[in-house]
Amino acid sequence: MGTKRPSIEFTLGGFAVRLTLAGDRWVARAGESVAVAGSARLALAAALDPVGGVTASVLLADLALLPPSIQVAAIERIRSAG
Secondary structure: OOOOOOEEEEEEOOEEEEEEEEOOEEEEEEOOEEEEEOOHHHHHHHHHHHHOHHHHHHHHOOHHHHHHHHHHHHHHHHHHHO
């Protein structure tokens, strides 16, 4: 039986976003784009890359990322404690 992976779903600038912790990597899906990286932020930045540098930068600075960032920090704390 599979183990449920911790994930966070939210909307950012009209994009449906999902961040999932898979082992020691984060998988980000933003719209149709998917990226994998060692941190949630790097994965999200890579998944947003197709929208263009300026737009991606604006999205990554959006205060709407505060609640998902808190959730990522909680998942990371649990992971490092276990």
